[in-house]
Amino acid sequence: MTKIRVTKFYDFEMAHALWNYDGLCKNIHGHSYKLYVTVIGEPIDDENNLKNGMVIDFSDLKSIVKDQIVDKFDHSFVVYKNAPHKKLLELNEMYARHHVVDFQPTCENLVVHFVNIIRSLLPEGVKLKNVKLYETASSSAEWDADDN
Amino acid sequence: MTKIRVTKFYDFEMAHALWNYDGLCKNIHGHSYKLYVTVIGEPIDDENNLKNGMVIDFSDLKSIVKDQIVDKFDHSFVVYKNAPHKKLLELNEMYARHHVVDFQPTCENLVVHFVNIIRSLLPEGVKLKNVKLYETASSSAEWDADDN
Amino acid sequence: MTKIRVTKFYDFEMAHALWNYDGLCKNIHGHSYKLYVTVIGEPIDDENNLKNGMVIDFSDLKSIVKDQIVDKFDHSFVVYKNAPHKKLLELNEMYARHHVVDFQPTCENLVVHFVNIIRSLLPEGVKLKNVKLYETASSSAEWDADDN
Amino acid sequence: MTKIRVTKFYDFEMAHALWNYDGLCKNIHGHSYKLYVTVIGEPIDDENNLKNGMVIDFSDLKSIVKDQIVDKFDHSFVVYKNAPHKKLLELNEMYARHHVVDFQPTCENLVVHFVNIIRSLLPEGVKLKNVKLYETASSSAEWDADDN
Amino acid sequence: MTKIRVTKFYDFEMAHALWNYDGLCKNIHGHSYKLYVTVIGEPIDDENNLKNGMVIDFSDLKSIVKDQIVDKFDHSFVVYKNAPHKKLLELNEMYARHHVVDFQPTCENLVVHFVNIIRSLLPEGVKLKNVKLYETASSSAEWDADDN
Amino acid sequence: MTKIRVTKFYDFEMAHALWNYDGLCKNIHGHSYKLYVTVIGEPIDDENNLKNGMVIDFSDLKSIVKDQIVDKFDHSFVVYKNAPHKKLLELNEMYARHHVVDFQPTCENLVVHFVNIIRSLLPEGVKLKNVKLYETASSSAEWDADDN
16 A cells, blocks of 8 residues: 655744743744644545545644644743743733743754654554644754654 | 755646545535655766756656646546546536546545656656645645655 | 724635636636735724724634635535536535525636625724735735725 | 835744733734835936936845844834733843833734834835735734825 | 726746946846736626636736746846946857846836836736736835826 | 754845756746755753754854855856856956856756755754755755765
């Protein structure tokens, strides 16, 4: 059988800051993140299966990532646990959606975090192949199964 | 010598329907399909060759795929042989350009179909590396030589 | 006060056919339609208003057009009433989502149709300024309030 | 003489929060803002002028907006003066680049703010025609000279 | 009747140089020019007309501009008559496609040149509304009927 | 540790001509080249390192390629040493920025040239993975470490 990769695109609007960094990104700022998730598998070859001809239904792949990543990180602020994040709690409603994470929230580390989330959610027979995250229109980080 | 990948982009406007499917795609609807075809080879290193420095002339790769895929599937309707396609014949001129195919016309299966067409048309020394088909701006399927 | 235009983008996947036409579009085919809706008004200047600083909440403009246009025309087939559309009824489930319209479904006429739908749905103080519909990446039709 | 519009594109990465708002945007979050600035004038028709054939040198229009808007708002956090912004001061280095503004930082109000900045900086004979700001890929606000 | 704008997109690959200019553009260099041509008119409302529902057939608008502009300027070099262009003649086959024009080939002047060409070619009832030319992804010049 | 790919995007405006070629590209013409450079490595996992969480600082990758490729090839003319390039010298200021290269300047050969430049400039622990160059919006050439 033929192996085929299937990719879905997502975006979300998030703020972050890099703690103890020496560039502009040390300040609270934000991005329109663009996320591409690619899985690989064999298209179902069974004309009685409602998903005949699909590796995974695009709408299933859409909801897995939407529920566990996009809806959680969209319109939120992500900050490293080592940063003075407790002071942020006083901001009340401006700080209602935030993530204190145990890694510096660079584009690279966010990709690894997303890979770990997605991998546990895929149905049998479908493997994660690639996750690519654009922080800006010209900068991206990417995890690929063949590298790891 | 160095191996280089060469990619051309194509698009075409096509309708389809997924027979015996449980989502919106069971209805006749359409997409502006985007197709990327990537081949791999060594650039010609011969200054007397008119194609010096090329793996394949972009315009040759363009016409191979345009003649055999784009010009045939553009402005057409693709339907699975198991669907009630004979009733469509009564639509006369609205059904002048159609393809009854022996596979469910998902994005995945269309990619495999295109791979088989293109592979037989490439000149010696040029190998098919990747075919990627976007059904919508956020959904794509992709065949890669390294997976198969 | 300053007048500001606010634009939202939508897309939907639709098939159509142009009846009694002399080009490729006479066949059933489809497009990934891209729709831009622009309204104009004065941003609310009242710090007690939850919508302070907005002409219209982006999410309100999003749902008006999503409910009345995108969700209805997405994954559907649009056909002119003068075409032999009754024969399509025999396609059963492939024809579950369709629109028999009293106009040739060109990009121009679809725009006019959408303008009439949207205009009746806008809240007071917000006027429709522009509706632009892309049939393909290189072809669009556009209604503008200043032309009419 | 012919009047011609000249447009430059800019982008910047900014966080904001909408104070006293009832949607997701009340939280600190961010966007990759895309900004289009359009000016209008007559191209210089003087072959001894180094800027012959230009309304304004693209690189001059680029630096005016880069210096006064992009370089200031990029990698910063913008917040309304009525929000509890003083508590943010304790964030120290994460809060080194911020703007406390006297308006709710909606896309609409940011456009008006940018219009006021740019208008004062244009050389004689060149008028501001349009400023369009994308907050996300699908949402934008726009000021146009003909509306005001 | 309703007035509708219809836009087609074109691109072409051209080199130019700005004579007697004080920036980088004085050197021979090139761009992937993107051209948008917008016309305005009333869609034909006559069900016996093959072009029913159209302001102008997209494919007619495509060929007018393709024949008279794209096919002539694509893969060519444009230079001002006051530049030392006669020395270029010695380049023989590298200089087979060139245009010596009586204006500095800035983006603004090219737009005016294209406006004059297109205006004379439109069928009755169809008026030129807007011509926009991108020299780079971030720089464009635009002629609009309402400004002139 | 996890290997992550990091990609930066660049563009530049360049003219070229293919000597002794049988297509349109034999003429002096130009393109808005788009360049994607991808490196691979392990994100630094050391909270005392200012670059914690990064494979390479995006701004470092940006400046390496900008200094050695973009700033040199932007607004220049590239020509094969076998072409009659000496005649070009008489063009004086129009020929101030040019590159006489010892290869036919096809998209494929330019990619190989850029690969050789970039490889020597990367810091330890960071390897070049992929270089992709778009000559036009629909044509690209690409070097990948896994192919060579």
